[in-house]
Amino acid sequence: MGLLRACADAVLLGVGTLRATPGHQWTPEHIYPDRAESFAELRNDLERKPRPRLVLVTASGDVPVSHPAVISGATIVTTAAGARGLAGRLPDSCDVLEVGDSGPVDIRRALDELRGLGLGVILTEGGPHLMGELAKHGLLDDAFITISPVLAGRDGRDGETRxxxxxxxxxxxxxGVWTELRSARRHGDFLFLRYGVKKA
Ligand SMILES: NC(=O)c1ccc[n+]([C@@H]2O[C@H](COP(=O)([O-])OP(=O)(O)OC[C@H]3O[C@@H](n4cnc5c(N)ncnc54)[C@H](OP(=O)(O)O)[C@@H]3O)[C@@H](O)[C@H]2O)c1
Structure with a gap:
């Protein structure tokens, strides 16, 4: 995860993931602080900016503006209606990219505009609803999936379903979005799989 972030111009998230993850920073060194220097060197070699830009997608504009990752700087992708809800609330480190007037953001158009801003390599860490938008519009190129040695289960009690x-x-x-396995690595009991998405 640290390496993926280290290679990216931007980390793209639905704001639900930010809301569910207080205190996180979407940087490589937040994953693996001991390698902060190596990540910085890699970004320099790849001619990336010192840190990937956090990009948050929201229709409602309900962004937790005191989240440390927002304070560190983020681009908020929303509609004109969402932007009105954010007016005057965001720290100066943030900017807003308006796509459309209201309702869900046209995610294809948003990605085109982000690429136009120089964010060529975009890593998305989801969450599930944003991933669904990207998958159904054929906008995923690769999927990096970790298999962990634990059975988690779910029972849907208390209205909470993971x-x-x-x-x-x-x-x-x-x-169906079909993929092909590009690489498999093992670390202890974990498997790190990279799938390339086959384009229709
Ligand atoms: N296991 C993992 O690797 C992993 C990774 C990420 C997240 N998660 C988990 O997933 C859960 C959150 O799920 P989630 O599906 O709510 O996360 P999400 O996809 O990050 O957030 C959903 C929110 O993103 C915004 N959004 C998504 N697509 C949009 C579009 N086209 N236009 C406008 N806004 C859009 C909406 O925000 P508004 O409501 O503000 O309009 C929507 O409610 C959390 O429990 C988190 O921990 C797990």
């Missing part, structure tokens, strides 16, 4: 990798998008039978 979501899977994709939510809000039904892909099978007609719109």
């Amino acid at each position: 979501l899977g990798m994709i939510a809000g998008a039904e892909l099978l039978p007609g719109r």
